[in-house]
Amino acid sequence: MSLYMRQRREGPEGGPGARRAVVDFGTPTLELTTRRLSSRIGVRSLTVTLVMAAIAVMIVIAMMAIGDFPLTIPDVLAALAGTGDEFHRVIVIEWRLPIALAALVFGALLGLGGAIFQSLTRNPLGSPDIIGFDAGSFTAVLVTMLVFGTRNYWTVATAAIVGGIVVAAVVYLLAFRGGIQGFRLIIVGIGVAAMLGSVNSYLITRANLQDAIAVGFWSAGTLSRTSWSNLVPAMLLAAVVVLGSALLASGLRQLELGDDGARAHGVALNRDRLLLMVLGVMTTAIVTAAAGPIGFIALAAPQLARRVAGTAGVGLASSAAMGALLLSAAHAIAVLSAMWFLPIPVGLVTVCIGGTYFIILLIREARRHL
Amino acid sequence: MPATAALAQPPTSVEDVTAAPQFLWRRRVLGLVVVLAALLAALFLSLLVGASMKTPAETWQGLVHPDGSEASLIVWTLRVPRTVLAVVAGTAFAVAGALIQAITRNPLADPGILGVNAGAGFAVTVGVGLLGVTGGPLFLWIAFAGALVATVLVYLIGSGGRGSASPATLVLAGVALSAVLGGIGTVMELFDPDTFRDVRRWGLGSVVVTDLSGVELMLPYLLVALVIALAISGSLNAIALGDDFATSLGAHVTRTRLLGIVAVTVLAGGGTALTGGIAFVGLMVPHVVRWFTGPDQRWVIAYSALAGPVLVLLADVLGRVVVIPSEIEVGLVTAVVGAPVLIALVRRKKASGL
Numbered sequence: 001m002s003l004y005m006r007q008r009r010e011g012p013e014g015g016p017g018a019r020r021a022v023v024d025f026g027t028p029t030l031e032l033t034t035r036r037l038s039s040r041i042g043v044r045s046l047t048v049t050l051v052m053a054a055i056a057v058m059i060v061i062a063m064m065a066i067g068d069f070p071l072t073i074p075d076v077l078a079a080l081a082g083t084g085d086e087f088h089r090v091i092v093i094e095w096r097l098p099i100a101l102a103a104l105v106f107g108a109l110l111g112l113g114g115a116i117f118q119s120l121t122r123n124p125l126g127s128p129d130i131i132g133f134d135a136g137s138f139t140a141v142l143v144t145m146l147v148f149g150t151r152n153y154w155t156v157a158t159a160a161i162v163g164g165i166v167v168a169a170v171v172y173l174l175a176f177r178g179g180i181q182g183f184r185l186i187i188v189g190i191g192v193a194a195m196l197g198s199v200n201s202y203l204i205t206r207a208n209l210q211d212a213i214a215v216g217f218w219s220a221g222t223l224s225r226t227s228w229s230n231l232v233p234a235m236l237l238a239a240v241v242v243l244g245s246a247l248l249a250s251g252l253r254q255l256e257l258g259d260d261g262a263r264a265h266g267v268a269l270n271r272d273r274l275l276l277m278v279l280g281v282m283t284t285a286i287v288t289a290a291a292g293p294i295g296f297i298a299l300a301a302p303q304l305a306r307r308v309a310g311t312a313g314v315g316l317a318s319s320a321a322m323g324a325l326l327l328s329a330a331h332a333i334a335v336l337s338a339m340w341f342l343p344i345p346v347g348l349v350t351v352c353i354g355g356t357y358f359i360i361l362l363i364r365e366a367r368r369h370l
Numbered sequence: 371m372p373a374t375a376a377l378a379q380p381p382t383s384v385e386d387v388t389a390a391p392q393f394l395w396r397r398r399v400l401g402l403v404v405v406l407a408a409l410l411a412a413l414f415l416s417l418l419v420g421a422s423m424k425t426p427a428e429t430w431q432g433l434v435h436p437d438g439s440e441a442s443l444i445v446w447t448l449r450v451p452r453t454v455l456a457v458v459a460g461t462a463f464a465v466a467g468a469l470i471q472a473i474t475r476n477p478l479a480d481p482g483i484l485g486v487n488a489g490a491g492f493a494v495t496v497g498v499g500l501l502g503v504t505g506g507p508l509f510l511w512i513a514f515a516g517a518l519v520a521t522v523l524v525y526l527i528g529s530g531g532r533g534s535a536s537p538a539t540l541v542l543a544g545v546a547l548s549a550v551l552g553g554i555g556t557v558m559e560l561f562d563p564d565t566f567r568d569v570r571r572w573g574l575g576s577v578v579v580t581d582l583s584g585v586e587l588m589l590p591y592l593l594v595a596l597v598i599a600l601a602i603s604g605s606l607n608a609i610a611l612g613d614d615f616a617t618s619l620g621a622h623v624t625r626t627r628l629l630g631i632v633a634v635t636v637l638a639g640g641g642t643a644l645t646g647g648i649a650f651v652g653l654m655v656p657h658v659v660r661w662f663t664g665p666d667q668r669w670v671i672a673y674s675a676l677a678g679p680v681l682v683l684l685a686d687v688l689g690r691v692v693v694i695p696s697e698i699e700v701g702l703v704t705a706v707v708g709a710p711v712l713i714a715l716v717r718r719k720k721a722s723g724l
Contacts, residue, residue, distance in 0.1 A: 125542065174713050184716050187478065190545055191712040194483075194649070198705040201574055202698060220556055295549065344557055351553030358546040359527055362539055 045309035045318050052308075052321040056107070059328040060100035063335045064092055094228070102226040103331040103346075104324045105238055106287045107297060111305070111323020112245055113283030114298030115314045116276050119252050124361065125186050127299040128164075128284045132193030134295070136167025137281075137288040138219070139196045142203045153230040157237065157289035164281040164288070167192060172277075221294035221347020223331055234290045237282065242320075244279045248272055249316050256313055294347045296354020297326050303361070326350070394664045401662025405676045412683035416453040417445060419687050421695040447580060455577045456686050456700070457679040458585055459648060460655075462592050462641035464678025465599050466634045467652020468659070468671050472606040473630040474525075477657070477715055478541050481521070481638035482649025488548035489520020490642040491573040495555040498569055507587055510643040514588075517639030523547060525631065572646040575701015577686055588640040595636035599671050602626050602633075606667040648701045650708020651681055657711065 028043040061080075065071045069091055071079075078084030079092035114127040128134055140163025144156050175188040204219060251272040254262040287294055302314040305322035309315060330349040337344045418429050424441045432442030433450075463481060470479040481487070493516020497503040503512060527543040559569070579585075608621035616623050641648070655678045656670055663669035682700060685707060689698035 130542075130545070174717065177717055187541060187716040188713050190483075190541065191709040191716075194705050194712075195709040198702040202702055205571060205574070206696070348553050348557050351549055352557070355546050355550035355553060359543065359550070362543050362546060363527060 042309070042311060045311050045315055048305075048309040049315075049318045049321040052305075052318070052325045056104055056321070056324040056328040059325075059332050060103050063103075063328075063332050064096040064100050066335050066339055067091075067096065098226045098228050098231045099223050099331075101235070102223045102231055102291065103328045105231075105235055106223070106291055106294065107301075107324035107327025108320040109238055109241065109283040109287055109323070110294060110297040110327065111301035111319040111321070112242070112316055113280045114300075114323070115302040115305075115316050115319035116245065116252065116280035116283070117298070118302050118314050119256055120273065120276060120280070121185055122256060123183075123186070124303050125299070127302070128280060129293070129295045129298050130186055131168075131171055131189030132196065133164045133168050133171070133189075133281055134284045134288055134293045135193040135196040135200070137161070137164040137285045138293045139163055139167075139199055139203075141289060141292075142200055142219075146203055153233050153289065157233065157286060160285040160289035161282055164285040165278060167196070168277060168281045219292055220345035221292040221350070222345035223291055223334075224343070224345075226290060230290050234286050237286045241279050241282050241286070244275065245316055248276055248279070252276060252316070253313070292345070292347060294327070295351045296358060297323050297330075297350055300354050300357050301326055326354075397662050397664075398669060401659075401673065402676075404662070405659075405673060405680065408680045409676060409683075412680045412687070413453060413457075415687045416456065416683045417449045420444070420449065420690050421697075451579045451582050452577045452686065453683065454582055455579050455585055455644060456682045458589065458592065459577060459641045459645045460651060460679035460682035461596070461675045462637040462678070463648055463651040464655035464674040464681070465596060465671055466637035466641065467654075468656040468667070468674040469599050469606075469630050469637070470634045470652065471656055472603075472610065472667050472670075473627055473634070474540060475610065476540055478653070478712065480650060480653035481517075481634070481642070482647055482651075483541055483653065483712075484524045484544035485520045485547040485551070486517045486524075486635075486638045487573070487575070487642050487647025487649060488551045489523070490514070490517040490639065490647060491569070492516055492551040492555050493519070494572065495558050495569050499558050510584055510587060513643035514639045517642045518635045520547060520551070521631070521635045521638065571699075574699040575646045575648040575704070576699040577645055577648075577682070578697075584644050588644055591636050592640045595633040595640070596675065598629055598633040599637070600668070602629050603668040603671045606630065607665075610665065610667070646699075646701065648682060648685075648704050650704045650711065651678055653715075654704075654708050654711045655681055657715065 030041045030043055030046065061076060062073060064076045065073050071088060071091065075084060075088050076092055076096075079089045080097070082089070114129075117126050117128055117131070118124055120126070137160040140159040141156055144150060144159040150156070171185065171189050171192050174192070175185040177184070200219070251262075254265045255273065255276075257265070284293075284298065301323035302319040304326070305318040306314055308322070309318045311318070327346070327350070330346050330353065333349045334344050334346040337349075414426075417433065418424070418426060422444060424432070424444065428441040429445055432439060432445040436442045436446050466481045467479065470481065470484070471477060490513040493512050494509065496516075497509065497512035501508075501512075503509050524540065524544050524547055527547065555569075605616075605621045605623075605626040608616035608619045609623060609626060610616075611619070613623050638652070655674050659670055659673040659677050663673050681704070685703040686700040689700050689703045692698060
């Protein structure tokens, strides 16, 4: 394995040491080459990704100190390291660590799913929460919980994934008219989401009171119910999704060039697109099954990451890091609000802040078209 | 289909729009007969159908001889108020939809989709939470004000502050605004779930009322708005040709738009204040009506006023029967019926132009 680092405006290396002709990509890049695989990573986006991930981790560690039983940050770190007070270890490891991990993992998943769909639709608005896939997952979850009365994570997660995929397929088929056009897909998605929203409202208002209260808080999207028992299966599924996305990432880059370009570069177009869609739906389904629908992170993370990292397209890793950062920040707001004020589900924080961002995005888009 | 063909071809002069060929006149008369027959049938069903079914003869007796019998009590205290409200709300939403589609030249426009319901719902949440309003005229006025602000806001967002908004952007702006307002409203509901449960229920869109005081309060404003709508419908035909063309034809574009938006806000806001918001009526009705009338806005608006109640009445009747003895709110029924219409519209080739 060899590692190159190239700086901007560096002349092409022609000396005897150079192994091949070097292309100037305009930005500093790291090149990672093994015998079978080579990949190029922009230095800036790599740095930004790592910095965002680090900030996210710091936020959730800080939030582990806050709660009904306040701890100091050294206490938390000691408990995480396995030393320190026994009681502190129980609080941190058993109660607060799953929630902290959920903020990171679910945020990253949402960012990843948003990046996949925004790349596939080549549209910043084409994220699963706008196209209504999470509404499909949520309907399936509601039916499972209220009609069949089970809370088992695997059952709920399977229902969420199946529901999401079915709705995705329906939306795609309805929007397909000799090809998929971004806005048509989004409007069809909004229509389908409106129907499912009605079904969801009906199910919630007609459920018995106890179920409705449990589902009501959860339906806004909350991390506070996360425990090891539902986090572990969610993380196993998340690992599958991350692995799959990493393998398909290069194909996704090619798909952004358009169908013909991608085909010319040897991408198995329909197979890759189908697999990517399934992975993208899985990201929201995993989160929805464990935490309820958490909106607008999938929409905002890839766009914010793109701007911070200064890349032309939507990057998967940087979007995931930004998603983790956003959900951690929203989690921090929810935790602080619970301490000073009243408990707010994290999904409401993301809807209020993310929705406002969405409105700003629309205004900018409208200005550009004039 | 000739009417769709006429829609697909952008009109190039006012005569193209207003001078209807012979077949269109026949179609309009036929349409009027169909709409009136449907309205009568829907009214009849709305009085007849419900959890406790009476025979048509009993219902009729109860209606014309209010003598305190069980049938007449059911008819006069349950069925008549909701039927009247359904008619009023249906007309309000359908005309509001037809107007906003013409003003924005946007076939996807609908007061519900554009966030008017969410605005009213949010205002009501604030009113209930901060001012302790639980009913009466003030409740209606607060809902009305919320709807008004939301309409203006969505229009400003969708147009980026100037010019006219593209169809899809306007829809997205409405969805975004609904999401944010709904989110903030839900946060407030967490303070005090008991108080707000009724607000949430109200927001689903229902025509179930026991007296008509609200309708009496709102009716004068709705009627004025309806008259405005009919009065500007001729100028709206000119606006369909584009702002510049309309100006050169002598239409007061800005004045017409302004009046139109006032009428839309009053109609949609009043309808939402009374019912909690019934989405997709304003989207569906004008499109169905155009089948019969062609693109002439004067006819579209007049027919929408008659056809809107048919849809709301039938949706309400449907909501009463599918889960007997319980009921589904009419707003949920119209969303399930109306969303496919939205999808069908964007699938159509000329979805972006009207």
